[in-house]
Amino acid sequence: MVLLGLLLLPILLLLLYFIVRPRPVNIRIKDRHVFITGGSMGIGLAIAEQAASEGARISLLARSLDQLEKAKQSIHQAYGVEVSIFSADVRDYDAVECAINKAGPIDVLVVNHGVYYMEELEKQGLDAVKLMIDVNLMGSFNVIKAALPSMKDRKDKGPASIALMSSQAGQGGIYGFAAYSATKFGLRGLAEALQQEVLAYNIHVSVIFPPFTETPGVERERKRMPEITKIITGGGGGGVKAEEVAKTTIQGIKSGSFSIPFGVDGRAVAIATAGLSPQRSFFMASIEVVFGGAFRFAALLLEWYTYGIIEKNKISTKEQ
Template sequence: MLLVVAAFIVAFVLLLYMISPLISPKPLKLNGAHVVVTGGSSGIGKSIAMECYRQGAFITLVARDESKLVQAKKEVEKCAINDKQVVLCISVDVSKDYGQVESVIKQCQEKLGPVDMLVNCAGTSFSGKFEEVEVERFRSLMEVNYLGSVYPTRAVIPTMKERRMGRIMFVSSQAGQIGLFGYTAYSPSKFALRGLAESLQMEMKPYNIYVTIAYPPDTDTPGLAEENRTKPLETRLISETSGVTQPEQVAKIVVKDAIVTMGLFRTVALFYLGSFDSIVRRCMIEREQSKAADKRE
């Protein structure tokens, strides 16, 4: 009897320890928060911006095409819940020049304050058979989908670390979890985001910065319509098995995941993550103590 009770207690403690990386200290309040959405002028990004605006956020929309930005700004503004909210638009290519991206982030922080949440949604998809995809496409997708998420993230992190708060969201894809026919150029760029998100989370956790990654299915957007123009039959049939989702639906889920649950994507090796996190925390404490000691000398 006693043994059973003891076993239960041990199992319970183990379970708590395992799920602890999933539990956030405090959900982020979007009311009054500054949210930057790259790719915010269309599709999923625009829906995410609207969802955040409905919760009282201040929004910076980042994309290249100015007229699409202005149009999206109008749509987002319709979701206002108070008259203080602001939508700022900045046109930049997030994948080309890090210096430009950094200056855009600086600009929006001067206007709307430090970034509380960054949503990396700028991206492009393309489907086609491997040997029929132009070689250049492999590079351009990697640039836009991967580097286009690295650069804005790199630019917001220093301030988030200083403030010891922040949220970073990456938008991968179901094709970022499994490789599928027709996605030899696209999938790797979305797999890359997973490696980035998981590594970054381990670095950022002691600073109270949380990283999430979303893996949406086919979603009804201008981007999907464009992709469908070259989609091989096999890809279409495979995709049909998981159906098409509306961007508003995707936006609701990913925003909730980012501000409430956080880090649920790390379903693998939770036990290891718990112990790795404690190594990271220990190093940070030691570094800070020795810094403080240096100052005293």
């Protein structure tokens, strides 16, 4: 069986190369219009700064006009690029559509906004669940739907991008993240289906899967994080910096990558959960085909370890 597998492997890779043919994409950022939701602070602002440093024209959408003004001034002073700002709630389709129409045709749309609350579902209020669904999921539908007409009709027919900010909690469920994970998993389903709908217009969809990132929101949620979540995630400490997320995000967008993970562990999870996702790198496609089973085994080991932590903690809690 091993010998047969070794004989079939070159044939499989040849079929992958000549028939499946993952095609690389080069999406230009310089002198193009990059529109970012949730762009006034945190990861969104860092992405705006990274795109501005590469010569993009920037548009930012967020709720706080004061924060938007600060972001506009800091980007313009640092990079000298044009920055437009729009105050709107992503839950309000009409307001979002109005902002996008004023901004003009978009070349790179980064759907970055989001809210999250870490708590067991039994304890979490349905108002918090609904807020996450409305902002993270419906808000993303609102932004994309409003932007699609002008993106399809843009004069610059070069490759364009729609990038959705998910999370590692959108690749695998995590204790205390039930509602949040549901919204972030939903973004991946949206992205996979949307890619098929917009491919003919040379629009390439990406999903970004950052780990814990050092932002004001994360600091707030660490205080209410369930004890089991702290154990599983190491307390949520040692998060990556927003600038690191921004740099990797822009690199992934420029290469047209569907999945944009972070670090060795993030890439491992991306391979283990590749499923039906598009792949434009022959090298990564080969890794997924050849080592997919091994990474799935590693994922099962991680799940076994996680369940052990939960069971042990629950037993000790009952004994107290």
